[in-house]
Structures are given as C-alpha cells and as structure tokens.
Amino acid sequence: MLSIALTSCSAQPHPHTTPQASPWTSQGNSKQAQASNDTPSTRNTGSTSSPHTRIESLTPSIPDKVPAAPVKPTPEVHTETVPAPAQQQVVPKKAAKTQAPPKTVSAKTGKQKQTNHTTAAAQNQRLTLSQLVKKYPQLLRLRGSSTGKKVALTFDDAPDLKFTPQVLDILKKYHVQATFFIVGSQAEKHPEVVKRIVNEGHVIGNHSYSHPLFTKLDEQSFQHQILQTQDTLHSLIGYRPRLIRPPYGEISENQLLWTSDRGYLVVNWNVDSMDWKQLNEPQVTSNILHHTKAGSIVLQHSGGGSTQDLSGTVRALPHVIEKLQGQGYRLVTLPELLNVPKGK
Numbered sequence: 001m002l003s004i005a006l007t008s009c010s011a012q013p014h015p016h017t018t019p020q021a022s023p024w025t026s027q028g029n030s031k032q033a034q035a036s037n038d039t040p041s042t043r044n045t046g047s048t049s050s051p052h053t054r055i056e057s058l059t060p061s062i063p064d065k066v067p068a069a070p071v072k073p074t075p076e077v078h079t080e081t082v083p084a085p086a087q088q089q090v091v092p093k094k095a096a097k098t099q100a101p102p103k104t105v106s107a108k109t110g111k112q113k114q115t116n117h118t119t120a121a122a123q124n125q126r127l128t129l130s131q132l133v134k135k136y137p138q139l140l141r142l143r144g145s146s147t148g149k150k151v152a153l154t155f156d157d158a159p160d161l162k163f164t165p166q167v168l169d170i171l172k173k174y175h176v177q178a179t180f181f182i183v184g185s186q187a188e189k190h191p192e193v194v195k196r197i198v199n200e201g202h203v204i205g206n207h208s209y210s211h212p213l214f215t216k217l218d219e220q221s222f223q224h225q226i227l228q229t230q231d232t233l234h235s236l237i238g239y240r241p242r243l244i245r246p247p248y249g250e251i252s253e254n255q256l257l258w259t260s261d262r263g264y265l266v267v268n269w270n271v272d273s274m275d276w277k278q279l280n281e282p283q284v285t286s287n288i289l290h291h292t293k294a295g296s297i298v299l300q301h302s303g304g305g306s307t308q309d310l311s312g313t314v315r316a317l318p319h320v321i322e323k324l325q326g327q328g329y330r331l332v333t334l335p336e337l338l339n340v341p342k343g344k
C-alpha cells in the first residue's frame with residue numbers, strides 16, 4: 001500500500017499524509033544550510049541541508065521517512081547546502097544536532113577493502129550540491145541578482161486545503177505575488193487550489209509527483225516524477241512550469257543536466273525559514289529576516305501532511321511581508337527575480 005509521507009523539502013521528512021508516517025520525524029539531517037546571499041559559490045560546501053518540507057513517497061521503494069542520514073553519499077542536504085549562515089538560525093533544540101560527517105570506508109578485510117574502495121570512489125565522483133552550484137551556476141540557482149531590492153517568497157509542498165488557502169489570503173491582502181512549488185499528487189487531489197494560486201497571480205513550479213529524494217531514484221523514475229507532474233499541471237494551469245525545485249533540494253549531476261536539456265531551471269533557496277520544523281511565529285520570522293538580502297530566495301511551506309503544523313509560517317507571514325516591504329524590498333515571483341519565463 002502506498003503511503004504518502006511528506007517531508008519537508010529540506011532534508012527532512014515531513015509528513016504529509018500518511019497513516020503511519022510520522023510526520024516530521026525526521027531524520028537526520030538536521031543542519032540546514034542557509035545560504036546567505038553573498039557568495040554561495042564560494043562558501044558552499046555541500047554540507048548542509050535544509051529542510052523543506054516535502055512530501056511523500058508513493059513508491060513503495062521509497063521510505064516515508066526519508067533518507068537516512070548516516071551514510072549519505074550526498075550532502076545530506078539538500079539544499080542548500082549552502083553556506084553557513086552568518087547568523088545562527090533559530091532552531092528548536094532537538095533539531096539542532098549536527099550531522100555526523102559522511103562515513104567513508106572502513107574495511108576489515110582485503111576484500112571488503114576493495115569493495116569499499118569502489119564505493120568510496122563512486123561517492124567521490126558524486127558532486128555535492130555546493131559543487132553543483134559552483135560547476136553549473138546557471139542551471140542550479142539559489143538566489144537572484146543583488147541589484148535592485150527584490151526578494152522572492154517561495155512555498156513548497158502545495159497545495160493542501162488547510163495552509164495553502166491561508167497563505168493565499170495573506171498574500172492577497174498585501175498584494176504580494178509568490179512562487180508555489182507543487183507536488184503533482186497533491187495537485188490531483190486539490191486542483192481547485194492550484195487554479196486559485198494561478199488566478200491570484202502567483203507562479204507555479206514543479207516539486208515532483210510524490211516528493212521522493214531524487215538522488216535515490218534511477219533516471220527513469222526521476223524523469224517520471226518531473227514529467228507526470230508537468231502533465232498534471234499543464235492540464236490545470238495551461239503552461240508547463242519551467243521551474244523545478246527538487247524535494248529536499250537534492251539532485252544529481254545527471255539529473256540536473258537532464259532538466260537543463262529539457263528547458264527546465266532548478267531553483268533552490270538561500271534563506272530557509274525552517275518552518276517545516278513547526279517553529280513558532282517569532283522563530284520563523286527571525287530565520288527569514290535575519291538572512292534576507294537583495295536577491296534572496298526564501299523557502300517556506302504551505303503544505304505538508306495532516307500532522308504538519310505550519311501555523312507559525314502563517315502567523316509570521318504578515319510580519320515578514322510588512323518588515324521587508326518597510327525595508328524597501330520588492331517581493332516578486334521567481335521568474336521576475338531570475339528573469340526567466342515561468343513556462344517552457
């Protein structure tokens with residue numbers, strides 16, 4: 001039976017719907033990297049992850065709880081593996097653990113050694129997110145230009161019936177346009193919410209069909225996640241979204257190149273609200289405002305599963321908008337920030 005477990009896009013799981021999935025149970029990656037606007041390319045090292053909530057896995061082969069942290073070949077994180085924030089984010093204590101560094105080989109016998117060596121070699125060839133950003137700065141974006149005081153608010157794991165409508169109400173009140181990264185399976189359940197997002201002037205991006213960790217998928221399954229969601233969205237909104245945000249922000253080099261060849265643009269973020277950890281309003285507000293600069297892409301969530309509580313995000317949003325606007329920032333969609341078309 002399929003279970004859907006939403007996890008946060010960031011490196012942890014966030015539950016979404018699932019019977020047994022314990023929401024936000026997270027696993028391991030607790031670090032999140034928030035990148036600062038400054039120089040992602042310089043500072044990234046691929047070690048952080050950010051959470052975002054994400055969603056689920058419909059495929060039996062994909063564990064609800066997402067990636068086990070221990071031996072991840074990839075940066076555990078997704079996302080942002082980006083540079084460590086200049087300032088510490090507000091994170092709940094339990095989430096503040098640091099991740100254990102990726103293990104590398106440890107062999108006891110000669111034979112094992114060989115095997116481990118091979119594994120290690122394969123792992124070494126796998127580029128971390130920060131390495132990918134450095135190598136393909138135009139294909140994997142974490143932020144926009146710092147010229148002009150523009151900031152993009154983004155909401156992952158939409159749509160749902162509880163939080164997405166509340167976020168939309170607030171955005172409408174302040175006349176702010178944002179970008180929503182949609183999970184295909186959720187769009188099929190709540191098509192009217194997807195249409196509302198578009199009708200109110202926001203932009204839609206592709207956040208996979210069932211929110212798996214892309215780096216655990218074979219190429220065919222990965223492509224299916226993108227294409228199935230694209231078809232679903234096209235039938236609902238009339239265009240094929242150009243923007244893709246991988247669940248947990250994680251993507252392999254081959255997958256990144258595939259998206260580029262097909263005319264997509266992969267966009268992560270450099271400011272993580274950490275809202276998927278169900279932080280309260282002051283924490284969410286602080287995480288955003290302390291790291292946002294001109295060109296920032298802010299990660300928040302508007303969905304995540306029946307046990308996910310995003311009320312901190314909802315309550316923080318008016319303050320975040322008022323504060324940023326008061327500081328002279330213009331809140332724009334990702335296509336406007338990055339100067340790219342919304343469709344392909």
Ligand SMILES: [Zn+2]
Nearest residue numbers: 009053054156
């Ligand atoms: Zn997500």
